[in-house]
Amino acid sequence: MKKIFIILCLSLFYSMTAFALDGNEILKKVDRNLNPESFEMYRKLINIDPDGTKKEFVMFSLKKGKDKIASVFLSPASEKGRSTLRIGENMWLYIPNVGKPLRITSLQSVTGGVFNNSDIMRVDYSAEYNCEKIKTTEKGYTLHLKAKHRSVAYETVTMFIDSDKLLPYKIECYAASGMLIKNLYFKKIKDFGNGTIRPSIIKTDSPLYKGYKSYIVFANVKTRTLVDEIFSLNYMHKIDSLRQ
Amino acid sequence: MRQLAISITICFMTVFLCETGFSQNNEDKLSNLNIDLDFKVEEVIKKPYSINADIEAEETIGFFDHDALLFKQKYLDKKEEDLYWQSDFNLTIEGQYEQDKIKLYGRFNGLFYHNVDEKWAIERKVEEVYLSFQPSFSLAIDAGKKVHRWGKGYAFSPSAFFAREKNLEDTDATLEGYYSLSADYIKSMDGIIKTIAVTPVLMPVSRELNHEMGPQDELAWGGKIYLFSFDTDVDFMFLISDNMDDSIGLDFSKNLMPSFEIHGDAALVKDYHQTVIDEYGNTSEQEYKAFNFLLGLRYLSNQDTTFILEYYRNGEGYSAQEYENYLTFIERGYDQYLNSYSKTDISKSKTYAAPYNQQAAMKNYLYLKISQKDPFDILCFVPAITIIYNMNDQSWVTTPQISYSPVTNFTIGLKTGFLIGDHKTEYGEKISKAKIILSIQYFF
Numbered sequence: 001m002k003k004i005f006i007i008l009c010l011s012l013f014y015s016m017t018a019f020a021l022d023g024n025e026i027l028k029k030v031d032r033n034l035n036p037e038s039f040e041m042y043r044k045l046i047n048i049d050p051d052g053t054k055k056e057f058v059m060f061s062l063k064k065g066k067d068k069i070a071s072v073f074l075s076p077a078s079e080k081g082r083s084t085l086r087i088g089e090n091m092w093l094y095i096p097n098v099g100k101p102l103r104i105t106s107l108q109s110v111t112g113g114v115f116n117n118s119d120i121m122r123v124d125y126s127a128e129y130n131c132e133k134i135k136t137t138e139k140g141y142t143l144h145l146k147a148k149h150r151s152v153a154y155e156t157v158t159m160f161i162d163s164d165k166l167l168p169y170k171i172e173c174y175a176a177s178g179m180l181i182k183n184l185y186f187k188k189i190k191d192f193g194n195g196t197i198r199p200s201i202i203k204t205d206s207p208l209y210k211g212y213k214s215y216i217v218f219a220n221v222k223t224r225t226l227v228d229e230i231f232s233l234n235y236m237h238k239i240d241s242l243r244q
Numbered sequence: 245m246r247q248l249a250i251s252i253t254i255c256f257m258t259v260f261l262c263e264t265g266f267s268q269n270n271e272d273k274l275s276n277l278n279i280d281l282d283f284k285v286e287e288v289i290k291k292p293y294s295i296n297a298d299i300e301a302e303e304t305i306g307f308f309d310h311d312a313l314l315f316k317q318k319y320l321d322k323k324e325e326d327l328y329w330q331s332d333f334n335l336t337i338e339g340q341y342e343q344d345k346i347k348l349y350g351r352f353n354g355l356f357y358h359n360v361d362e363k364w365a366i367e368r369k370v371e372e373v374y375l376s377f378q379p380s381f382s383l384a385i386d387a388g389k390k391v392h393r394w395g396k397g398y399a400f401s402p403s404a405f406f407a408r409e410k411n412l413e414d415t416d417a418t419l420e421g422y423y424s425l426s427a428d429y430i431k432s433m434d435g436i437i438k439t440i441a442v443t444p445v446l447m448p449v450s451r452e453l454n455h456e457m458g459p460q461d462e463l464a465w466g467g468k469i470y471l472f473s474f475d476t477d478v479d480f481m482f483l484i485s486d487n488m489d490d491s492i493g494l495d496f497s498k499n500l501m502p503s504f505e506i507h508g509d510a511a512l513v514k515d516y517h518q519t520v521i522d523e524y525g526n527t528s529e530q531e532y533k534a535f536n537f538l539l540g541l542r543y544l545s546n547q548d549t550t551f552i553l554e555y556y557r558n559g560e561g562y563s564a565q566e567y568e569n570y571l572t573f574i575e576r577g578y579d580q581y582l583n584s585y586s587k588t589d590i591s592k593s594k595t596y597a598a599p600y601n602q603q604a605a606m607k608n609y610l611y612l613k614i615s616q617k618d619p620f621d622i623l624c625f626v627p628a629i630t631i632i633y634n635m636n637d638q639s640w641v642t643t644p645q646i647s648y649s650p651v652t653n654f655t656i657g658l659k660t661g662f663l664i665g666d667h668k669t670e671y672g673e674k675i676s677k678a679k680i681i682l683s684i685q686y687f688f
Contacts, residue, residue: 044283048621056650058288074288076652080296080688087438090475090499095416097337099393103477103504111268112623150500186279201281208641217283228432229381233470233477234441235430241342243290 023131023143030159031066031124031234034198038064041066041221042074045194047113047119050211051188057111059120060243062224066127067208068231084110086121089151094236101233106153114204114214118153125159127150133215155183167198178191182206192221223226267579286440295339300685302332309677312599315573315669317593318580318675328357328676336371336418347376351418356633371420384428385684391421392445394468396495396507399611399632400556400604402536403511405483406445408456411659412603412632413643422447422454439472449487457486471657490514503544510537516560521596523572525589536561540611548617561607564636570600571668606670608635612669624649639665639672653687657664 003083008020045057046178057079061071067088073079081096092101093110104110106118127153129145137144140163147155162167171184183206186199202216229235230242254422259551309315315323333356339615340349350373353523358364374388381533383569399415408419426445432438443667444467449458476498483491493511500506516534521527577589581637615628630643644658661679665672 024461042283042285042288046281047623053623055624060288068558076650076687077296078655080655087472089502098416099391099394099419103497103499103505103542104509105499105505107503107546108544108548111346112618136594145639151499153502190602204364217281219283219285227381228439229430231677232430232432232439232441234428234443235381238378240355241378 017122018032023134023141024126026134026141026161027126027129027131027143027145027159028124028168029169030161031126035063035167035221036194036196036223038224038226039196039222040224040226042219044215044219045111045113045115046215046217047111047115048213048215055112062226062230062239062242063123063233064226064228064231065122068228069121069123070231070236070239074240079111081237081240082110083239084117084121084237085231085233086117087231088123088127088170089149090238091121092233096237101236106151109228112172114206114209114212115216116153119184120216125157129157136163139169159215165197169199180207182208190218192218194223196221196223256620260580262395267378281668292343292413293339295337295343296334296687297337298335298685300332300334300335300683302681302683303592304328304330306330307678308675309663309673310675313574313578313673317590317597318579320449320581320587321588325360328360328485330357332357345378347378349374349376353418353420359634362476368653369420371418374421374457385425387425389421390426391419392426392443392468393419394479394495395509396477396479396497396510397509397538397540397552397554397556398536398542398552398613400558400609401509402538402556403479403481403495403509404491404560405481405491405511406447409603411460422457424448424454428688437471439470443468443470449485458485460487464488489516503650505542506540507542508537508539509533513560518560518562519596519599520566521570521573521600522561523569523576525573525576525592527596530633531533536560547550550613551612551615552614554608554612556604556611558607558609560605561605563607565598565620567637567670568668570596575668603631606634608638609633610635622648634670637669637672639663639669641671655683655685657681657683657685659683 040062043059045059049053058074059071060074063067063069065225070083070085072083083094085092087168091104091106093104097238104117107116109116111120124177125145128148130148132141132146132175133139133144141161143159143161145157145159155176156174158172159168160170168186173181175181182204185203187201187203188199189197200218245574246268284524293359307378308326308328313573334338335354336351338351340347351371353369353371367542370389372389372391374386374390376384378384391404394407395402395403399412401410404618406422406424411417424445424447426443430439445465447454447457449464450461462485464485465484466481468479468481471478476496479495481493489515491511492604497505497507504544513534515517515531517529517531518530519527536557536559538556543551573589577593578587580589608632612628613628615626617626619625619627625648626648631640635639641661641663643659643661645657648659649655663671663674663677
């Protein structure tokens with residue numbers, strides 16, 4: 001009887017701890033730990049086919065605030081100069097040949113592979129999702145996130161967080177039907193300087209693309225003060241000039 | 245030929261429909277693959293200059309339509325071949341040099357081609373070359389030859405007042421610019437309007453510079469104002485000129501749903517001047533306010549099939565009757581030549597050919613493009629089909645095509661085109677009735 005009472009008390013204590021936690025606050029902290037408020041970075045995207053064929057893309061990106069990100073492809077030569085812009089749920093692609101920005105959607109992929117545009121042009125999770133449920137686990141927390149708008153690529157997301165570092169180590173992305181669309185694995189935590197310590201590799205796989213794998217490798221994640229004007233259609237063909 | 249075109253069109257449509265129900269089921273063979281995830285930014289360190297190029301080899305086989313009136317207009321009875329071949333070698337070099345706030349940009353194109361009529365020939369063109377001065381993030385001033393691609397239409401651009409017309413057979417191809425002095429002023433805000441951008445343009449027109457734009461020396465000017473508000477892109481544009489037609493226009497683009505975009509372009513051309521020829525070769529002039537507009541949508545399905553549909557109203561185009569009269573006059577001219585070897589009427593018809601023989605010369609068109617990304621798990625493989633339908637005379641052109649990039653920077657393309665139409669219709673009377681184009685492109 002005494003044992004049962006102790007177990008009940010402990011269970012209640014753990015539950016109380018979870019209730020006391022604000023999932024949305026944790027999500028905001030995770031966002032800030034993943035990247036500074038305003039910053040630049042280089043990324044290499046690697047798509048691997050089931051037969052082992054590999055395609056690589058290198059991008060330079062700038063992000064400001066919760067929901068503005070602009071990127072330009074630096075390689076391969078066939079993609080060089082293509083740029084993307086995202087402001088909230090609006091996304092555009094600029095192709096030098098076409099010479100004007102075209103609207104694209106979060107579910108498309110400018111690079112092919114498992115990552116779609118919303119993964120490549122990732123804005124803060126807290127800008128797109130509300131935390132509906134939080135659970136404490138041995139490793140940290142599990143946040144159950146629901147999209148704020150219909151236009152968000154994944155209806156629900158389950159984020160597994162390491163509570164020591166307040167960084168995700170796995171994210172599961174689900175469609176509105178409840179079907180698992182993809183898994184994102186956050187690996188190899190690296191100190192990028194200026195207090196930015198975050199995973200340097202994101203790996204993804206998807207039950208919809210069996211055998212395909214994609215990676216994003218991060219480099220030179222640096223805090224940078226940016227003006228709003230560079231996040232506009234008229235600036236898309238000049239994003240490369242912002243590299244220092 | 246009509247049946248073949250319809251069969252191929254149906255085949256492509258079937259591919260898109262089949263893909264909808266196709267389930268991806270690959271075996272994971274990657275478990276033992278060693279992946280190098282090292283990324284040294286030094287590999288992409290910025291240099292003040294950059295040069296890129298692409299080279300494309302293209303072989304075209306065309307099938308002449310000996311019965312077509314435009315064939316008779318061009319060749320009379322002097323061409324017996326059923327086929328024509330053309331080999332193209334196209335080199336495009338693009339480079340830029342950047343120093344502080346100044347950038348010099350250029351894009352050059354050289355085309356070396358061979359066909360039976362012209363043998364080996366070369367065409368060189370400076371597509372763009374301009375100097376850009378950017379004193380701040382908000383302001384840029386560009387001087388030189390530059391493309392100003394305005395408008396939201398994929399196939400048609402009625403509001404692109406300072407640009408050359410797109411090639412409907414390859415709407416994504418680079419264009420040659422015009423010499424101009426232009427600026428870009430961008431301002432971001434927190435209110436209802438999130439971004440405003442103003443683009444004034446000054447364009448000199450003379451015999452040496454931009455002579456394609458207008459008949460006499462002058463300084464044309466215009467501009468574009470872009471607004472981003474309520475998640476919608478809106479542009480207002482205008483052109484003011486002494487000798488060209490003054491024009492005003494607007495365009496918009498918005499995502500109604502994540503995968504569903506609508507767009508539109510409209511332009512009002514003041515005092516548009518048109519020469520019309522009747523079936524006897526008499527000409528008359530008419531001047532009116534031409535209203536050109538397009539409404540379009542773009543939809544991406546869950547299976548990565550993209551649909552682009554546009555309706556285009558060409559206010560500057562000819563009516564079905566006016567176009568038929570022109571073709572009837574060619575027919576009379578050809579009969580005159582057969583009866584008396586006189587080329588008087590056929591030569592006269594050639595004098596007025598430019599506006600009549602241009603692409604989309606009539607009033608109402610539908611454009612549909614369907615493309616499927618990576619069907620049947622073949623990555624970097626994109627089949628597509630484009631249909632342009634002339635609503636005035638029910639003639640149409642269909643272009644099934646495939647492109648495949650088996651390795652990085654390398655693309656193979658196969659494109660076919662079929663022109664279908666009855667006697668005295670736009671696409672029924674073009675010089676060729678079908679085309680096959682094989683291309684190989686390499687970027688470096």
